[in-house]
Amino acid sequence: MKTEPENLARIIETVADAPTVYDALIALQEIYNVSFITYHLTATIISELDAPFVQTTYGPEWIARYLLKRYVHIDPVVQQGFLRQLPFDWREFDITPETAEFFDDARQYGVEGYGYSIPITDKAGRRAIFSINAARPTTSWDKFVADNRAEWIEVAYRVHLKAIHEIHGGKDPVPGLSTRERECLSWVARGKDHKDIALILGISEHTARSYLKSGRTKLGCATISSAAVQAVKFRLINV
Structure with a gap:
């Protein structure tokens, strides 16, 4: 049986070897046996590319619906996630009638209510969110998160580095200042x-x-x- 460090090393290698960020998310979705994974970078910081970068394994129907309804202005993962510094469970949100309607609509497209997000702030001050969404797990959701949380934090940052390199052609243009x-x-x-x-x-x-x-x-x-x-x-x- 592999030890936990060996398992994490294998997962990190999988992320690194994936052709794109999207392919890495697909692989991670299978590894952790979850419904969907999303990576959302708020901005790239470089002129003409200075726009949000989002990769997700959500189905095309939900993505189209999300864009059509402008749910980015309602989605609490986005609205609150970029303000937070620490990982958070989606059950922490205060559910307003508006967000309740959003989650009800999402369920029609297979997006379940169990989610966990990891805010990322890198050396250049860029902000991103790595999110995992799952149906009710066979074991306790709390135990599932507790067993994987530390690993997800490391994996999230590796996905972030891969996204920066993908956006900028393999080289991070922003230096890290003290x-x-x-x-x-x-x-x-x-x-x-x-x-x-x-x-x-x-x-x-x-x-x-x-x-x-x-x-x-x-x-x-x-x-x-x-x-x-x-x-x-x-x-x-x-x-």
């Missing part, structure tokens, strides 16, 4: 120099310059000001 690098560049974007930043953050001028230089280098920019502009473009900082 918290301090982001802070320093955000103050540059507000018109502050390294002396001001050192005073604001309570660090030495030398340290402030070092963070600005490393952030500029990671962003591939010739000047600090252009690095700040690039960081804003990539949504690494807010101004």
Whole structure:
């Protein structure tokens, strides 16, 4: 019998070897014996591709219905999921008449009420949600989630990395900046120099310059000001 780490390694390899994110989701759906799996990236951060990226194993009839009814504005997984930091069970939602009607409609297309979602925030600040939907399992749903939750979190992030590479042709265009690098560049974007930043953050001028230089280098920019502009473009900082 395989040990849990070996099993997780096999699943991660399956995700990596799948031709596309969609193929990875299909494989995961079979591995975990669930009804549907969805991956939803809120934005890609790169100009013309800066739009939501969604891959799902839901049937085409439900996808068409979802789009036609504009359910994205009602769906609590989307509406609340991108605001949350921790994984959540769909049973946590406060059911309003509107969401009750949404879930009733979804059931007509095979979408059951048991679901678990994992919010993802990567080093570039991108937000995504990985969701699993299942009919009532043969064993307890709570036990099913407890047995697989830690594994799903790791798998969700691997799917996210695969999506970023798929969208951008195999290379992530957004560098990972440290918290301090982001802070320093955000103050540059507000018109502050390294002396001001050192005073604001309570660090030495030398340290402030070092963070600005490393952030500029990671962003591939010739000047600090252009690095700040690039960081804003990539949504690494807010101004």
